Amino acid sequence: MGLPSKNWRLRNQRYRLVGEICEKCGTPIFPPRDVCPECEGPAQTPYVFSGRGEVYSYSTVYHPPAEFERYAPYTVALVRLEEGPMLTAQLTDVAPEEVYIGMPVEMVTRQLQTEGDEGVIAYGYKFRPLIR
Amino acid sequence: METRLLRTDREVGIIGYGAYIPRYRLPATEVARIWTGGEGETPVTEKAVAGPDEDVVTISIEAARNALARAGNVDPALIRAVWVGSESHPYAVKPTSTILAEAIGATPYVQAGDWEFACKAGTEALQAAIGFVGSGMGRYALAVGADTAQARPGDALEYTAASGGAAYLVGPAEEALAVVEGSLSYVTDTPDFWRRAYQHYPSHGGRFTGEPAYFKHIAEAARALMEALGTTPADYDYAVFHQPNVKFPQTVARQLGFKPEQIGAGLLADRIGNTYAGSSLIGLTAILDGARPDQRILLVSFGSGAGSDAISLRTTEAIRERQGRAPATQDYIARRTVIDYGLYVRFRGKLRV
Numbered sequence: 001m002g003l004p005s006k007n008w009r010l011r012n013q014r015y016r017l018v019g020e021i022c023e024k025c026g027t028p029i030f031p032p033r034d035v036c037p038e039c040e041g042p043a044q045t046p047y048v049f050s051g052r053g054e055v056y057s058y059s060t061v062y063h064p065p066a067e068f069e070r071y072a073p074y075t076v077a078l079v080r081l082e083e084g085p086m087l088t089a090q091l092t093d094v095a096p097e098e099v100y101i102g103m104p105v106e107m108v109t110r111q112l113q114t115e116g117d118e119g120v121i122a123y124g125y126k127f128r129p130l131i132r
Numbered sequence: 133m134e135t136r137l138l139r140t141d142r143e144v145g146i147i148g149y150g151a152y153i154p155r156y157r158l159p160a161t162e163v164a165r166i167w168t169g170g171e172g173e174t175p176v177t178e179k180a181v182a183g184p185d186e187d188v189v190t191i192s193i194e195a196a197r198n199a200l201a202r203a204g205n206v207d208p209a210l211i212r213a214v215w216v217g218s219e220s221h222p223y224a225v226k227p228t229s230t231i232l233a234e235a236i237g238a239t240p241y242v243q244a245g246d247w248e249f250a251c252k253a254g255t256e257a258l259q260a261a262i263g264f265v266g267s268g269m270g271r272y273a274l275a276v277g278a279d280t281a282q283a284r285p286g287d288a289l290e291y292t293a294a295s296g297g298a299a300y301l302v303g304p305a306e307e308a309l310a311v312v313e314g315s316l317s318y319v320t321d322t323p324d325f326w327r328r329a330y331q332h333y334p335s336h337g338g339r340f341t342g343e344p345a346y347f348k349h350i351a352e353a354a355r356a357l358m359e360a361l362g363t364t365p366a367d368y369d370y371a372v373f374h375q376p377n378v379k380f381p382q383t384v385a386r387q388l389g390f391k392p393e394q395i396g397a398g399l400l401a402d403r404i405g406n407t408y409a410g411s412s413l414i415g416l417t418a419i420l421d422g423a424r425p426d427q428r429i430l431l432v433s434f435g436s437g438a439g440s441d442a443i444s445l446r447t448t449e450a451i452r453e454r455q456g457r458a459p460a461t462q463d464y465i466a467r468r469t470v471i472d473y474g475l476y477v478r479f480r481g482k483l484r485v
Contacts, residue, residue: 011234015231015234015235016235048237070184071184092183093155093183095469108190108193108194109194110186111184111185111186111190121189121223123189123190126185131464132459132463
């Protein structure tokens with residue numbers, strides 16, 4: 001039963017990319033960690049990222065863990081957000097062969113996984129090619 | 133006559149609107165290939181199908197983000213109601229609306245609720261939002277109609293049961309891109325279509341679906357609203373009706389005295405199918421995408437069981453600058469990946485392994 005509590009705890013960052021910004025040097029931080037990785041200053045001010053970025057690197061998964069079989073094959077990418085931080089996320093609404101390094105992407109909120117037919121549905125960020 | 137109207141204490145309107153239509157399309161020829169040997173006419177060309185990680189929550193979130201983007205700098209914390217109308221909420225018990233409210237940053241001081249009335253659950257939420265803002269309970273309210281409609285494999289509804297949604301931020305008229313001129317609701321107990329608890333697929337009452345259900349409710353609601361407002365079909369630049377297929381809205385429009393060019397912009401069923409609670413509301417987003425200031429729009433939904441909500445709108449100068457702030461409905465329709473029946477069966481969970 002780790003999924004409901006973890007997703008609940010992380011809902012602000014997972015649903016709408018809420019990170020933090022360093023009060024000393026102004027570096028935007030994601031995921032939030034309360035301390036600036038650049039200057040080690042305190043960073044507890046919430047900061048909402050735009051959701052736009054580009055694919056830094058990627059890999060396609062053909063043999064996923066059981067809870068992700070529904071989405072296979074899918075591509076996982078390192079996404080560089082336009083504000084600077086890099087994060088790992090699944091790409092969606094895109095065929096594996098359409099993905100390339102530098103591809104502009106935007107954040108969408110999608111199902112991440114479900115606990116069978118009876119458990120909770122976890123939602124969170126994925127990235128897809130820009131709509132326009 | 134005036135007493136039939138749903139009256140507000142103050143003028144309200146639409147501040148922002150947004151559509152969402154999934155990327156995948158199932159051509160009707162694929163359904164016919166599997167079930168009729170490819171013979172026979174189909175009610176639409178193709179329908180929009182949600183991907184494996186999509187549901188009414190995710191559709192509502194994207195439509196709502198588009199509505200908020202168009203609204204501009206409305207602080208989500210000022211939204212006092214977040215309401216989602218659907219017949220395919222992902223949970224039987226646990227609201228869609230709280231997840232949506234959290235995702236757009238509207239929590240925690242907000243009224244949240246899920247609405248249900250077959251294909252008119254979305255306009256029901258919109259009408260309630262008009263009343264909520266119109267009474268002064270809140271400055272802004274968000275209403276969404278969205279569905280991932282399911283049809284029994286091989287049923288006639290499988291050609292059309294589609295996925296998509298639209299969201300509307302309702303607020304004071306002085307901030308609106310379209311002002312609500314008036315609205316009313318017309319309902320009766322009619323057994324045209326239903327789904328019992330714990331059933332995956334709906335049932336429909338054959339002969340009830342057309343004349344005593346769709347046509348009667350839409351026509352009565354439209355006529356009563358125009359009578360109360362003193363308008364005629366000629367006063368409207370656009371009209372949009374619930375669209376379970378292409379023929380029904382064309383026919384009811386003709387019966388009421390609307391011309392084909394008045395319903396063209398909002399008639400999307402041929403390309404996306406019937407998005408149920410999203411149907412007439414996505415038609416309206418497509419109209420708003422292309423409308424000019426000071427144009428009049430009539431919207432009439434239909435939900436089985438049965439009822440219609442009719443709403444008369446007039447666009448304002450503010451529509452110009454807001455149209456381009458989010459993807460247009462046609463941008464989503466143009467984003468299109470065709471799938472075959474096999475992939476459709478997998479995406480929609482019809483295959484149990």
